[in-house]
Amino acid sequence: MKSSIKIVAGNASRPLAEAIAAYLEKPLAVCSVRRFADMEIFVELQENVRGEDVYIVQSTSFPANDHLMELLIMIDAARRSSARRITAVIPYFGYARQDRRTSGRTPISAKLVANLITEAGADRVMTLDLHAGQIQGFFDIPTDNLFAAPVMVRDIKERMDPADMMVVSPDVGGVVRARALAKRIDAPLAIVDKRRDRPGESEVMNIIGEVEGRSCILVDDIVDSGGTLVNAAEALLAKGAKDVSAYITHGVLSGGAVSRIASSKLKELVITDSIQPTAAVKLARNIRVVTIAPLLGEAIGRTADESSVSSLFA
Structure with missing residues (x-):
């Protein structure tokens, strides 16, 4: 099943995505991520992903809002291109420190971000060392929290x-x-x-x-x-x-x-x-x-093969 893997790199994590692809002995999928004059983000997948297992590698690090929006648009592009399954690989999950209300009239932004990723069309999330483990429960889709x-x-x-x-x-x-x-x-x-x-x-x-x-x-x-x-x-x-x-x-x-x-x-x-x-x-x-490229690469390979990921940390 590994032959059907497509690794797509966001601008926040391109060197890491390249290293993951090298570990899996797969080329990075050709994807153009650019901006219009008013800084709107535009994404175009430049190869066929119909029926493929697509892994979008993108940390939502600084600038967090730009990288988050880029991730959401990439997920939407893959969904509308008929990908079989879309996994958002988010090595650093931004907004994770806003995982609860610390005072009145404040948001739980980590839950909002989880909702956005789910509604954009992700079928699964893979992340690393979440600031609070309970954030896994914010998602209504399978979520793998890996450990460094x-x-x-x-x-x-x-x-x-x-x-x-x-x-x-x-x-x-x-x-x-x-x-x-x-x-x-x-x-x-x-x-x-x-x-x-x-x-x-x-x-x-x-x-x-x-x-x-x-x-x-x-x-x-x-x-x-x-x-x-x-x-x-x-x-x-x-x-x-x-x-x-x-x-x-x-x-x-x-x-x-x-x-x-x-x-x-x-x-x-x-x-x-x-x-x-x-x-x-x-x-x-x-x-x-x-x-952490070999760790994420191994986890992606095991997910694609439907084998155990948790045994990586036993």
Whole structure:
């Protein structure tokens, strides 16, 4: 059945889509995505997809609204071209942090985006390390939430001494994610207890766990402003940690985040290419990108063959 796969790249994730296609030994489908003079998006699939299994690879990263609209139009184009099944492969699912109402008269934007993708014509969604697992339930179509943990575990084992590793959750909310990775590498767990006074800023309050003499690995799903990571690294080093690295799935890195991390005491920040790295990220002295193309490629191949995807993470 793999012969019927068509991989279509959106502008947000073209290098990643090319790597996925190479892993599957398939050429990228020829698709034109351009804009009219008033910046309206126009999509044209330039090869036959009738009866095919179409996978549209597009992160809804910055600029999130443009990339989301592009994804919706690409789904509509595939549906109107009689694709047999359309899977939206969204390595980074934007708006995921708006997964609940935090105060009165506010939206649940993640649910709205799920509705838009479904109504556009997607038959399935594949994403990576959702900010909140319950977002899977926002979709009324099958949704596969993949995990970057196997990629990160492999990298950690190749580069670090397991004898003195300590996995650290940068906040209480990320404990489940950090514990899962700590279990995979057989390392103890510590927690940073922090208080956030306003969006984009955080204050480290306390370290729960004995980190003295340890190589600490901060684990999270998203790094945006970088403030939490920088503050956590300083607090861990103040408590006697030998060094501090961070493994984060989605490198949003908005505003001055890259320079903030480059000038910090972090030994290294490792992110995936779920979001296409900027030139500044590529030049930063202590930021490294690992690819998730083989992971997504394997998941796509298994989905096309109707075989198990969850066994990838067993």
